[in-house]
Amino acid sequence: MRLAPEQFTCDEEKIFWTLAFFKDGRAAKWSENLFRQEADTGVFPIQSWVDFEQQFRSQFFLVNAEADAINTLEGSSYYQGNRTVDDYLDSFWILASDARYTDPQTLVVKFCRGLKLNVQSQIATMPFRRLADTNPEAWYAVARRIDQAQLANEAFQSTLRSTTVTPAHSASTRPTPFSVLRSPPVAPPSVPPRPPPPPPAPSGGISIDVDAVWKTHPLPPRGCYRCREMNHHVKDCPHRLDVRRLTAEQREELIEDLMALKDAVEEEEVCSALEEDFV
Numbered sequence: 001m002r003l004a005p006e007q008f009t010c011d012e013e014k015i016f017w018t019l020a021f022f023k024d025g026r027a028a029k030w031s032e033n034l035f036r037q038e039a040d041t042g043v044f045p046i047q048s049w050v051d052f053e054q055q056f057r058s059q060f061f062l063v064n065a066e067a068d069a070i071n072t073l074e075g076s077s078y079y080q081g082n083r084t085v086d087d088y089l090d091s092f093w094i095l096a097s098d099a100r101y102t103d104p105q106t107l108v109v110k111f112c113r114g115l116k117l118n119v120q121s122q123i124a125t126m127p128f129r130r131l132a133d134t135n136p137e138a139w140y141a142v143a144r145r146i147d148q149a150q151l152a153n154e155a156f157q158s159t160l161r162s163t164t165v166t167p168a169h170s171a172s173t174r175p176t177p178f179s180v181l182r183s184p185p186v187a188p189p190s191v192p193p194r195p196p197p198p199p200p201a202p203s204g205g206i207s208i209d210v211d212a213v214w215k216t217h218p219l220p221p222r223g224c225y226r227c228r229e230m231n232h233h234v235k236d237c238p239h240r241l242d243v244r245r246l247t248a249e250q251r252e253e254l255i256e257d258l259m260a261l262k263d264a265v266e267e268e269e270v271c272s273a274l275e276e277d278f279v
Contacts (some may be wrong), residue, residue: 002278011049018052030059069098079114085147089140114144121145235271 001007001015008014022031038044046052072078073095080088092111101107112120123131123142131138225236 005018009049011046014049015044015046015052024263027061065098066100069095073099073101073110080116080119084151085119085143104134104136108133108139111136111139111143118150119143119146121171166194 001017019031019034022028034045046055078091078095092114096107096110101110112123115123122147123139126142131142139146229237
């Protein structure tokens with residue numbers, strides 16, 4: 001309003017323009033209450049800028065700001081904590097002004113007591129002449145320089161950690177694939193074949209006489225079983241056999257001959273196997 005006083009023609013415009021910035025917390029509720037009163041009565045409850053300042057102070061200023069600031073500076077709630085020195089200085093100056101602290105030594109003591117421990121240590125161990133306890137401005141300036149140097153160093157270390165990349169393996173140290181490191185296959189040692197097991201020793205049981213078996217079960221002569229001739233086999237027999245034209249007796253006789261042939265062949269196979277086992 002001081003920069004452009006021509007933009008405001010009356011106190012009511014100044015009040016409305018100021019209330020437009022009350023958008024949060026108790027200020028927003030107070031502004032809303034003023035406009036609600038205007039809606040109920042038809043008249044805005046504050047008519048002059050002087051009246052607005054007085055009501056604003058009564059609503060938001062402490063009843064005894066000096067006593068409250070003194071109590072705060074005597075405690076530890078005003079300490080720097082995680083804030084920067086600049087933020088800490090802004091709140092410290094307001095408290096010192098409200099508490100009406102004007103003694104330079106008192107300001108230095110209160111200011112140093114609220115600083116971070118690392119900042120206090122660096123100020124106390126400075127290599128040059130120690131700062132005077134009666135010059136609070138010098139303490140403010142040194143604390144700000146130390147804090148800014150620490151912030152710059154932290155930013156540099158953070159950037160250095162984020163940009164550090166693990167160096168890649170060079171070609172000489174790169175691991176060789178497993179297929180290259182694998183040694184050539186080695187042929188297994190040759191193992192001589194095992195000798196055949198010796199034939200089992202004859203047990204004390206009953207010995208088998210192969211010749212006696214042949215004598216008791218003579219094989220039929222090799223020849224044609226269809227026409228009974230010995231000069232050819234049944235597959236080459238010139239006489240075709242038509243089962244449909246055989247009589248019942250001839251069929252029974254043919255069946256008996258075939259069964260006897262089957263038994264003879266089976267006995268021949270058994271005898272051949274027994275002969276091979278005992279050779």
